[in-house]
Amino acid sequence: MEIHPTLPPLTDAQKRYAFSHCFKHEALVRKKNSDEYICLECGHSFKASPSAGPLILSTVGDKVICPHCGMELDVKLSPRRSASKKICETFQLITTTWEFQIVRNFYVFQTTMPGTGADYWIGEVSQIYQMPGRSTIVVARPRVGLCSCYSDIYRYDMPMSIKYNTDFYEFGATVVYPRQKVLPIITRNGYCKELKSYFPVETFRRLIGNPKYETLAKAKRFDIWFNLESYKISLYWEQIKMLIRHDYRPDDVTMWYDTLDITKQLNLDIKSPKYVLPGDLKGMHDMLYKRLQKKRRAQEAARKREEMAKKKEYERLYKKHNAKLLTIVIVSGDITIKPLQNYKEFVAEGEAMHHCVENYWKRKESLILSARSGNTRIATIELDRSDFHVKQCRGVCNEVPKRYQEICNILESHKNDFVKATKSRRKAV
Ligand SMILES: [Zn+2]
Structure with missing residues (x-):
């Protein structure tokens, strides 16, 4: 699909507008309160004091007018800068061809270096075509790499072609050229000066395809329109x-x-x-x-x-579920083992032993016990309720307790206490 060759190149007036409006134009001073300026536009140095002669026009606040090129410049204090600096900005042209609304995207470059004149260059990177009832078409130059952070990644020496992933090409430019051509339907649906500085592709999409935005534009409700x-x-x-x-x-x-x-x-x-x-x-x-x-x-x-x-x-x-099991207390030497009685005890055991026994609170197939020596907790034990064998016996931080075997032996020898308690509970029920 060859659409783009029919579009004319930028005119000199359009280029001049882009170069003058996309960038700051600066004069450097090397010292605070100095009256010696270096114009980064034409490269000349000049004095902005009455003694410098009649060529000096004015200095207003932080602005100065260069007597050589006539450019109004922002004054910038820069004691040491000598290197060249390249800045890239974006410029958009709004136009039409056939039935299409077109946004042409350009990258504009400014290179400045103290002592030499500024250098400008502009290159077209993409064109976005919109038509009522049709999806958006993007044609663009090939990009070098995939990163969107770098502005000069386009291959300006290669022709544009249709792109299928179009999101990247829709942006609000630094400057939109004020003389614009738009389709009659867009004008009719409320396009006006307040919308000219907004993201143009999105603006046209809204005005062409969404009657709500048409109503908002015609009612001049830009407070709603611009709300994020x-x-x-x-x-x-x-x-x-x-x-x-x-x-x-x-x-x-x-x-x-x-x-x-x-x-x-x-x-x-x-x-x-x-x-x-x-x-x-x-x-x-x-x-x-x-x-x-x-x-x-x-x-x-x-x-x-x-x-x-x-x-x-x-x-x-x-x-109720554990009934008589909870009354069991096994004492063997200095070790006392008994089931955890309630949720509070589960939490306390978990906190003291630094493990997650709290998660076992609702585990119906298990019975959880705490083994202590005097007042010191030495292990937490999980018994399988089917036959009361030891499933787990854990010490602090889930480690194997020092008296692991001893505790397992004690529980093994008292297995019947648990079995009997379960049976008597069944009888009682
Ligand atoms: Zn100058």
Whole structure:
């Protein structure tokens, strides 16, 4: 598809505009309060003092006009700079051909070095074609590498071709050329000077394909148009239409959206002018937000109560399920072994032994015991409830306890105590 060759090259006026508007134009001074300037545009040095003669036009604040090239320059203090500096900016041209709306993207380069004149260069990198009812077409030069951080990665010596991944080519340029040609449908749908500095491809897409944006543009509601939460336009379109009808202009659109979000969360009437068009937006926002916080606190308290009730119920089931097993206490020499009695004991055992026994609290197929010597915890044991053999016996930080074998032997010799307790519990049931 050969579209781009029909587009004309940049005119000299367009290039001049890009070079003068895309960059800062500077004069360097080597010392503070010095009246000796180096013009980075033409390379000349000059004095901006009355003694320098009638060529000096003026110095205004931090600006000075170079008597050699006539350029108004920003004064910059730079005691040592001698190297050349290259800056890249972007420039866009808005035009049309046939039925297409076109955005032409250029990279513009400025190279400056004290003592020599500035050098400028501009190169076209991509063209974006839009047409009502058609998807966007991008043609661009090949890029060297895939990184988008570097500006001069295009191959300017190679022709443009159609690109299928188009996202990268849509951007807002440093400068958009003010003389623009747009399709009649775009003008008819509300394109105006306020939209000229916005991302042009996105602007045209909105005006061609989304009647909501057409309404916003025609109603001059750029407060809504430019707000970054654009997805809320569809979400609150009914409310936005109310804004337009009543010419209500919130100082802060984000806060207005927030207020609607909260109104919704509080199950209040989202179509009521009381919330959509409040006399005092901040007052309404803050009042509703307090109500929302109160509601959230109440929900949180209810959740905690429910959690607590569930815990209590499980505690009851744990006791019922283990009934007589919990009364078993095995004493052998200085070692005492007994089952953990409740959730609190699981937490305490886990904290003291630095392991995750707490996760075993709801494990119905196991019985968890703590072995102590005097007041010192020496091991945590998991017994398999099917026959009460030792599944795990862990010391501090899940390590093998020093008296591992001794503890296993004690439990093995008392296995029947557990089996009997289970049977007697079954009988009792
Ligand atoms: Zn100059």
